[in-house]
Amino acid sequence: MQKIADVKFSAAVLQWDQETYLPPKGAEFRGRQLATLSEIAHEWFIDPQLGQLLEELHSRHDLQDDQQRNVALSLEDYNKQKKFTPAFIRQLSEASSRCFHSWLQARSANSFALFSADLEHMVQLKKEEAQLAGYKEHPYNALLDQYEKGATVALLDRVFTEVRQPLKDLLGRIAGGQSVDDRFLRQDYPKQKQWDFGMELIRRMGFDFDAGRQDISEHPFTTNFNSLDVRITTRIDEHDFNHMTWSCIHETGHALYEQGLSADYYGLPLGEFASLGIHESQSRLWENNVGRSYNWWQAIYPRLQRVFPTQLSDVSLQQFYRAINKVQPSLIRTEADEVSYHFHVMIRYELEKRLIEGSLAVADIPAWWNEHYAAWLGVTVPDDKRGCLQDVHWSHGSFGYFPTYSLGSFYAAQFFAAAENQLPGLHEAIGAGNTAPLLAWLRENIHRWGRRYTSEELCQKATGKTLEIRYFLDYLLDKYVNIYKF
Amino acid sequence: MQKIADVKFSAAVLQWDQETYLPPKGAEFRGRQLATLSEIAHEWFIDPQLGQLLEELHSRHDLQDDQQRNVALSLEDYNKQKKFTPAFIRQLSEASSRCFHSWLQARSANSFALFSADLEHMVQLKKEEAQLAGYKEHPYNALLDQYEKGATVALLDRVFTEVRQPLKDLLGRIAGGQSVDDRFLRQDYPKQKQWDFGMELIRRMGFDFDAGRQDISEHPFTTNFNSLDVRITTRIDEHDFNHMTWSCIHETGHALYEQGLSADYYGLPLGEFASLGIHESQSRLWENNVGRSYNWWQAIYPRLQRVFPTQLSDVSLQQFYRAINKVQPSLIRTEADEVSYHFHVMIRYELEKRLIEGSLAVADIPAWWNEHYAAWLGVTVPDDKRGCLQDVHWSHGSFGYFPTYSLGSFYAAQFFAAAENQLPGLHEAIGAGNTAPLLAWLRENIHRWGRRYTSEELCQKATGKTLEIRYFLDYLLDKYVNIYKF
Structure with missing residues (x-):
């Protein structure tokens, strides 16, 4: 092995x-x-x-x-x-x-037609794969299981149904709330200073630079060659502070998980991550529950202002906090905010399910896609490039992958709530910029177990309950009431 | 394959x-x-x-x-x-x-005794290897052949005998010549400026940055993953201009050879370099015959002075040229000048030959080493670290490797003489900083053949003669008469 x-x-x-x-x-x-x-x-x-x-x-x-x-x-x-x-x-x-x-x-x-024949062939192969792998109830279950052991259409239908209406309501109330100005995040932010600040964040979060490194790439990612060599990448846009910052925090969340796996189990299941959903829960917990919290930025923001005085000295912490949490339904999944993001995933999930069960033809994807973007997100898709051609996943044959992104957010909220509950001083520690107790809790309750437990078992063990959507919904409501004053 | x-x-x-x-x-x-x-x-x-x-x-x-x-x-x-x-x-x-x-x-x-038991075992294995591989005349031939097909003790004995006395005479005449001051090469040369200047040299020499790159490492080296991905490294000493400059030129010489091999023969002998001696001939031709020539620096030096005005504006081209060619017998092979270098190699060659034939015991290496450094180079070895422990080669089991370094210099001189002879305008081109005709000649006569010919066949084909030491000796004499005015 x-x-x-x-x-x-x-x-x-x-x-x-x-x-x-x-x-x-x-x-x-x-x-x-x-x-x-x-x-x-x-x-x-x-x-x-x-x-x-x-x-x-x-x-x-x-x-x-x-x-x-x-x-x-x-x-x-x-x-x-x-x-x-x-x-x-x-x-x-x-x-x-x-x-x-x-x-x-x-x-x-910018034409889906050039993709459809090869995609058709790929969908055929994935159907065949589901048959070869075997499944209960729904062929899509066979594909989901590869990324998230135990995940099923039944589970995801339940979860997404629970979450859809509340999120829709929330989007509506946000749209009626006070407006948020985030233009100051798109001034000139010099490359080297961004890089240095990102490295500082990563170090603060507890990334071990003797057992990993950060480099630059077109699309940020995390990889590892064993738990003592974990590599992350970022990209820097000199005219937008967001890209570097949240990719650094997100990828470091992934990396802390990999660095927390056991080197003694190199190449063995107990040395591997539990599932994609759990992996994503780690990146999102750091990116959103910590990295977009008012609490954490209390400690970090003064430092950020010192790094970028001309850009931020006139921007208050409150303004900054509102800007980094701006909600605006849009076309592109990877640029979506925390609320509307899950509609992007739900659309892909529903679409993939239909493709694999054979109730939607590949040729009908663009129409189906555009219709649902209009209905669920209220946005008009102007072309395929900004529509159903935006993600690389299908071309790789990754059907069943997207739902793990949402599961990640849901688990993240539940884990974070459990950590806050179990560690009385956690909120104050984070408010002082000290995330070490949080990392220790994650190491103890999530990281060290590797693949010993399934996502649901792990969730039960760490939080006392299997996945419940309310943690995620409560977290969002609590946050956005405050930001949009609705 | x-x-x-x-x-x-x-x-x-x-x-x-x-x-x-x-x-x-x-x-x-x-x-x-x-x-x-x-x-x-x-x-x-x-x-x-x-x-x-x-x-x-x-x-x-x-x-x-x-x-x-x-x-x-x-x-x-x-x-x-x-x-x-x-x-x-x-x-x-x-x-x-x-x-x-x-x-x-x-x-x-700093103690050879800690190394000798394991080295003893290694020498035993290399003797066994020679027996398994088979050989004519001398067991060391079996090891030489791995690095330089066709190289034998008979050939190397002849070549080194021919070269030893003339080099000894030359060292003597240099010692009696005018002194050379090279202290200005060891001022502060800021890192980034050195890096940029090195990259400029590499580009000038014709390295294709779409098919390779340079990075930093502790010990400079060249490697490749196919002829369209050739990587070199350098190291920068802020207090010494020499390291970066000659490592860049030397490694680029290796890299130009690799980039000149045929991608069509990926993984096949005709896509591989001919031998280590030929590989080294390429690095040394660029490093010494071009990179330490007055002719080439006529074109480059004004640029270098503009990059380092405070360090070099008072140093004339003639002073610079003499400094970069300073001859001074010393203890460490990798820091040796072009003349004394070959004594370092000859000592290792003689020593390895005796170890493999069994006429010298591992325990006697330090004494033998120190005696020959005194006799051949006139230097007193103060300790093992600066003596027989300085090179990594034996610990890797690389016996028979060192001679290829000298062969590289000898072939380089002969190739360069042939190129000058066959290309009438070459000297003027190089004097104007244009090495493209030289590279084209090397591509045509050396690089493109891969392993089709042995070193000696390739030499015959490119220069009309098998290896003759006089090209190397003439090159040195011509150069150092000028520098040391003896």
Whole structure:
């Protein structure tokens, strides 16, 4: 298992380099180097000898508890993976290359039609994948399970139904509230100063720079090659303070999770993150529950004003706080605020569910998309580029991924509430800029468990309850009443 | 073959990252990731199925000339590699890890005794390796051949005998010549300005930044992941102008060779460099024959003076030229000038030859070393750290590597003389800072051939003669008469 991890993490190094430092002409051969490494990892993982060894270990009664969990989860992974032949994996990977290229072309030509044939093929393959993997109740469940073990259409339908109307109401009340001016966030903010300030934030949050680093890339991301080498990236827009700041905080949230996993379980399930939803809960807890709170900025804002005196000395903390929380339904998911964001996800979720069950045709995506953006977010989609072509996920074959973003926000609110409840001095500590107690709570209750528990088990263990949407809704209401004075 | 290359080049990416950006705690798992990749590459390469396929191809008569060469050379490599069992390779690799660690400890404690047991074991393994590989005349030939195909003790004895007395005479005449003052090279030279100037030199030399990059590392090196992704590194000493400048020029010389290899032969012998001696000839030709010439600096020096006006405006080109060519026998190979350098190599060559043939015991290395430094270079070795512990090579098991450094200088002089002879306007072009014709000549006569020819064949083809030492001696004499006015 650890040798397989060596190969996968090697591929991750090559990918990291691809996003950060690769010279343009190096891309072609990098592609084939990555393909070869993936092939090795997959071949090794579906080797029947490995399955046999895992079966043998699984039937033994003398293993320690941790060993047992590692074996059981590895065997589960093996049994899932072996359902896919190398030929099918190759088909998927080739389809994904083609699909990604036609997505790029379709985006630049601003025409969904250029994407639809390859996407159609991809959807076919994902349906096939769901059949091969097997599922109960709904074929989309097979895909969801890959990113969020145990997540189902039934669960997500319930959660999204619960959340939709309250969020819609909230958007309505915000629209009727006092207006928020955030133009001062889009002045000139020099690159180097932004970088330095971002590094300061990351350090403050507890990122271990001896076990990781930050670099620049086009799209910010977090990766790791083991829990002692966790890498994050950011991008800096000199005319917008937002990008760097919230990408730094968001990615550091992911990175703190990776740095909190156990190096002793390198390459083994107990050394891996629980699920994408839990991963996202960590990035969003830091980004939103901490990083967009009035409380935290009480401590940080004076420092920020000293770094950017000409830009911010006339802006009060209250003005700054309102600006970084401005709500404005818009077209692009990645630029959305905390409230309207979840409509972007719900639209994608409903759409994917229909595609996989076969009740929506690929050709009908743009119409369906635009109709729902109008109905749910009240925005008119002017073209495909700012509509159904905006995300890369489908071109990679990532169906079932989007819902984990919303789950992340929901778990984040519940975890944060539990931490506040369990740690009486937490609010004051954060207000003084000290997030160490929060990190310690996350390490203890979330990080260290790796994949030992499913998201729902982990949530139960950490908060005493399975996922409840009210924590998220209460958090939003509490915050936005204050900001929009409705 | 290309899949094997994918794995090897992936390992090269991990190594590059290790030297440039790896956070300290990431080193441990990086080691095992690299070991796994090496294991895969070696296992694949000695797979009898590969041997059989190569044999079949080799016996066919319908291959094109290039295909034939690729097959013949691959088969040659296969037949060499298959002599070593995975167990032996593992033994070597483990011995090398141990040896490297005890070398580090021995260096920091300044005591050869801490290194000798592990080195002894390594020498035993290298003797075994020579037996497994097979050889004619001298066991050291088997080791030389790995770095420089066709190089033998007979050849090197001849070459070094020819060169030793003339170099000794030259050192004597230089010692009696006018003194050279190079103190102005060790003023404050700010980091960023040095970096920028180095990048300018690299660009001037024709390095393609779309197919490569430069970064900072502790020890400068060149690596590549294919001919369209060639990476060099440098280090900057703010109190010494020399390090950055000559490392940039030297590594760019290596890099131009790699960028000049054919991408069409990715992973195949015709896409690989001819030998270490030829590789070094490229770095040294640029570093010394161009980069330390009065001619080239005529064009560059005014620019350098503008970059560092306070440091250099009072220093004439002639003073600068003399300073960068100062000759001073000293203790450390990597800091040696062009003349005394080769005594460092000859001492190592003679020592390695004796170790491998068994006529010198590991325990006697320090005494032998110190005696020869006194006799050949006239310097007294004060301790092991500045003596026989200075180089990392033996700890890696690299016996037979050092001679390629000298061969590089000798080939460089002969190549440069041939280029000057064949290109009438070359001297004037370089004097105007235009090295494009030189690069074109190297591309045409050296780079594009890959491993098609051995060093000696390539030399014959490019210069009309096999290696002759007189080009190197003439070059030195011509240069130093001028500088030291003897």
